[in-house]
Amino acid sequence: MQLSDLLLNLAEVLFILLSSPLLAGVIRKVKSWMQCRQGPSVLQPYRDIWKLLHKSTVVSKEASWLFLIIPYVCLGAMVCLAMMVPVFTTGPSGGVGDMVAVIYILGLFRFMMVLGGLEGGSSFGGMGSSRELMISAIVEPTLLLSIFSVAAISGTTDLSAISAHFAGQGLSGISPTLFLASAAIFISLMAENSRVPFDNPATHLELTMVHEGMLLEYSGRELALMDMASYVRLTMFMVILSNVFFPWGIALGMEAGELALGVGSIALKLLVLAISVALVESVMAKMRLFRLPNLLTISFTLSLLAVMSYYIL
Amino acid sequence: MVDLLSIDTINFLAAAILLVSLLVMASTRMGQLVRSFAIQSIMLAAISVVLAHYTGSEHIYIVAALTLVVKGIIIPRFLMYSIDRLKVHREIEPLVGIPASLLISGGLVIVAYYVTEPLISSAEAVTRNCLAISLAVVFIGMFMMISRRKAMTQMVGLLMMENGLFLGIISTTYGMPLIVEIGIFFDVFMAVLIMGIFAYRINQTFETLDTTFLRRLRG
């Protein structure tokens, strides 16, 4: 790992950290436009986080020692995830972990968040956690299966190698497996990051909130950390989706030109994805909790079909 | 020197023994039962005398004498004595009706002949049907024990099986070594004595010799 790879990696991480609140703001902005209202400015998430960082934290008497550690572990996991996933270039992603490891780190983040939900002993936290687990119990296998299908095509599960493989092929790489796998991953993106059809991120109405329920107990700096972590998770999902399924334009080498192209293409793709997420959110209404499994099983079958299609076709 | 006369007498006596055992099956009174057992033993002694004469081996004479004395006289006397002592109800209530038991005894005789049929071709003339008849008498003795209630009838049944056995011994082996013969006599006698003691004890505890009451140990 030469110095330049290290620097590039750090640059990638900084890019992710800075852009994730922006993406959240863009999604909110597009949704408000769709509802033909002006909506908060795109930079609002930055201001929220800055404000929360300076507020004092209220910790419940019944919370245990774990309560204050969880936010740091969550954000740390997400930062580590940022370092592992190739953003601009397929070069120095460090070869630390492959796609399966990425999914397990997402699992760690979710595990910690659910523990946080159970901390204070409040029923909202408990409800949020149990619903989160219901969703994730089906999402995780979907993710793993779609990874398996992509790994089967490209022969390796290493992220940068996959994106290099598909980037090199250009348009000829499109195959039904890829299409099915990307659809499955898109649905799991919506599920994991508690977007509308699965959960409404905006409200605090206990009936609808899954993700928010777990964060209810946190306040001040910890809340800032958790929000930041969920923003980064959303961005990472989009980066993975874009780099694995539509990697054209990602920088293969280290020259400045390619890097610039890489940065430009990833920024563009993130924007497009954010807008599409916002569009889906405003078009669909939130589903009833126990109708979610049907949608989730659709995504599971999609990924299973993706794997089958690779072998049968 | 095949002495036709003795063979015929032996066959006649063997047939007579079979007839008596069927008679025993038909008897309804205890006294009649014991007496026919005595007759059977006497006939058995007669056969052994004839056989001894025919084969010329002396020790069969001793055996014949023993049969006559022990089985012919002492055991029936002992049985009659114990019947009187225990004031056993003279009437024999059979579990299986008289006509049915006679039919079954007939069947048993046929089975005995069927079983011994391959042996007869190889055995000698004398033993030809004695073996079958001994087997038949053993079966009938056993059936006697199954089909009657009284403990006494079971003792008599067992003794009839012994008689059948003796017929078998004499007809096939012309008398086993003497020690064995005497040993068997001694054992039969002891068996009867002990059964008598036990019958006495049962009569004391159960006030009846009807074995159908002995059904407490189940499962």
Next chain:
Amino acid sequence: MALLLRSEKHRVYSYLCSAASAVSAAFWSLLVLLNGTSTFVLDVPSAMGDYAIRLDALGALVLLITSLTFACVAMYSLFSREGITSRGASIFNLFMLSVLLAMVADHLLLLLVAWEATSLTSFLGAWGSREDQDTAAGWKYLAVTHFGAALIIVALVFLSTTSGEVRLSEMHGLSATLGPLTSAVVILLAFLGFGSKLGILPLHIWMPDLYSRSPSTITALLSTAASNVAVLVLVRIIFDMVGVGDQHMLSLLVMGMAATTALWAAWQALVQRDGSRVLAFSSMENMGLILLTIGAAMLFQSYGAAEPAAFAIMAAMFHLINHTVFKSLLLMGVGTVRRAAGEWDLEKLGGLARTMPGLSAVFLFGTLAVAALPPFSGFVSEWAMFKSLMHAEPIADPLIRIALPLAIAVMALCTAIAAAAYLRLFGFTFLGRPRSNGAARPRPLDRVEIFPLVPLAALCLLLGVASFPLLEELTSAVSPLVGATGIQVIEGYSINFLHQGGLNPLGLSALLAGAILVVFLVLRATGKRKVVLGDTWDCGTTLDRRTQYTPTGFSQPLMRVFKQVYRPHTEVKEEPHPSIYIRTVRFEQALPEMFTAHIYQPLVAATVAVAMRVKRMQSGSIQAYLAYLMIILIVLLVVLR
């Protein structure tokens, strides 16, 4: 050789010596690792010639970890005054002796005797020192394992008679002499025989009951040491002694059974109310996964691809070793909780993290490891198992092309559900508010009780972070089994098999720790802030013991999703209430024991019914008895004339 002292008198003394003997066993295995297999022929004459023991590299690795766990469990039972009676101590020693013997046994008879002795001593240990003394749980265990042992006897006797050998190490590749069908039958018999101890589906009924009602030391050993022996010997039989030949269908059957067991166990673990029952099903699930990977290895081997098979077995054995560490840690943790809070039902626990921070920290380590989360050992071995299943390219057969993805789907599903179950176990024992007086004021644990659990937790982390020496040894130990020569699994620092995407556990955990540290430092730099102690957000109503989520409620959504699997009997009764405004409604929900209800109960009822009919034969009438005699005589005479 572990010199076991079976001392009745001093409990402390006997546990100390058992710990010492465990350590000596560990040294012996280290010795073996350094200079190759060591074989001793004991001059003890037995019915089939002299007993012999032998320890090869694979056995040494498993023995090393098992004896370390033994030492920790011994220290734990010493400090925690569990298994107080001196009889308990002697049974503990006997159990250890029989497990160690079974692991190193090279003689057919020694293996059989040691194997059943493990089940007998563990039964006595588990059943002997229990309060309510109901024999049903223990007896089921004994009966099922004995059935398993009978199957093993047939399989091993088959092997020894065809090969004419009594020493297990001399039997190699017997599938040629046995022919495909019989070798398949032998493998299946061995699989079911050992499966009875591992909890393969139809034979698993004894596991939850025994775990929930016996002391945690015995269950800790039973689930770890005994399962290690079972898997070790099973792998030796399948790959070394009989050899897989081209048994495609058999390997698929094995994979199918293992997968259903894992899935079924994961589902059940989610809804259990007793901590140790959750862990019982979790052992079943882990063993299911291990056997699934071994089944996959058999599949690869049957297609002649030796390298993927070796990698799969290596992954399975690595997971077995990790399982030994974290399962014993968790079981002992649950035991300590039950003793401290006096409650075994999850519904009545809660909030113990505040009163027992030390124990909750150690338990958290164990839960993270068993739920396979990154820095810990469970993650690395589960990752390896996933990767071993993903190697389908070299085999073009369509059958495999469908089997492997299905296996991956099943494995992914049950790891996700199992993670939910473990989270529920940890969350509702340690977090939230205490739900009973016992949980509110647990007996204070003195420092020394948690002392034996700390090394195990450290081992969980260590095996996760730096497991290269172990993996290298494992690969070199496993490859001769499958005839793969010198496969390269470890490249530099990352486990990268056939360079199809590697994992660098050391790098990953360093990255993770570094990231968390950086975040912490950056935030500390942005200035001091006040931490105010308030009470949980209760939107007005005062929160008490009942206004919080219960474990059953927690698993309710998942139960609704997988309703067909659980088939709960729900009953809503409305009790009459004097005033018309108030309606009191009772909601009852019972989860049926599927297997006992549909398979075992009718089976037992049928046998007893037949027995009752035969019993009438002993009717008591002497005439009937004589009639039997006469009938059998006449029948024989007529038939056999």
Next chain:
Amino acid sequence: MVEILLLVPLITALLCAISRSERAIFVFSVAGSLITALVAIPYCYQAFFEGPVDTGLWYLDPLSGLFMVVIVVITALVSLYSVEYLKHDRTEGEINIKDLRYYHALLHLFAFSMLVVVVVDSLGLMWIAVEGTTLVSAFLVGFYKKSEAMEASWKYLIICSVGITLALLGIILLYASSVDALGANADTLDWSVLRSVAGQLDPALLKISFIFILVGLGTKAGLAPMHTWLPDAHSQAPTPISALLSAVLLNCAMYGVLRVHILANEAVPGFSSSLLIFFGLLSLAIATAFILTSRDVKRFLAFSSVEHMGIIALGFGIGGPLAVFGAVFHVLAHSLTKTLMFFGAGNVIQKYRTREMKDIKGLGRTMPTTAALLVLGGAAIAGSPPFAIFIGELFIISGALVQGDYLVAGLFIALLVIIFAGMTYRIFGMVSGKPQEGLPEGELGKLRLLPMLFLALAILGLGLFLPEVVSDALSAVVELFGVSA
């Protein structure tokens, strides 16, 4: 010189009959049985290693040596155990001094008659001895004057006498089948003579005689359909006697069957083995049914004797070096384990004063040592490994598998597993749970635990190791069956 061996029990019986005080009876009885044991050792050694001792009347070969060891050892242990057992009965007031004298005399008479069975050469004399054992043991079964004991002894007497009469018919037919081979001279009933000429015996006669002997002596040996007397006799007899009955008497009857089986195997190979297998499996099946449903602890053990006799018959039936070695080993293992179980049951019955297994609870607390020994014995009798019976069963299974009759092996294992489950459930049910209130803790007596301890160590030792001496002796017996060990 064999007469000395036979005289000792007779003298002890006589001494016990006439000695006045209780103490004297006990001393004579135990001393007598120990002397018999000591005297028997050289004969057994001779029988096993220096070839058969054949002196006209007496005939000692490894098979009789094996059974002699069983008789002598078990009689010694039973007399040792019955000292305390009967002392407890006397304190309970059930028996008086006359009964005690009567009991010990009959005990040694019983031992004497069994020794004669094993030692004598001529089959006729053997028959007489077997008849003698029945007569003597009938009194012992009817020892307690209760009505059930009467019923049990009457049934025992009648059924066994019928059985033995059939056996005599069998012997006669055997004698008849040997007439044309040896000519009609007198002493053709000696087994050694018959053994030498076994090849030329008339097959048809031999087949029928084997059927009669198997059914006849099978009744005495407790094989399946003829076993009906066994549970009644064992449950009503005093426990040391039922131990003697099931551990030794059944074996002696089996000894007779085996003698003829050796002859029949020469003349009509396969016929007697298939019969033995049939009866073995039948007794195993019927015993399983009864073990699952019996409530009385001594009937439960009696049916387990039927089961183990079935296993022994099965072992000899399957034939082949492994199975026969297993069966021979099983004879030894079964008699030791069964005696231990009966002694344990004896302690329990005298303590709880009931034989119903559902009323016996919490043995672990009231009598810890007996409970421990009973658990060991229970695991052993059910066939779990560290004990001797498992080895026997293992050899029989491997013998069956080697011979290739998988159906027999499969059925055998299935029944064994069911019996294991049934037995462990009953026994561990007794030992666990809470005892009824008001039951005094503690054992009944130290002396009675001594034989139990010795037995427990013996079966554990035999289970794990097999010293050369024992294995050579057993393979000598196996050679007798015309099978290369």
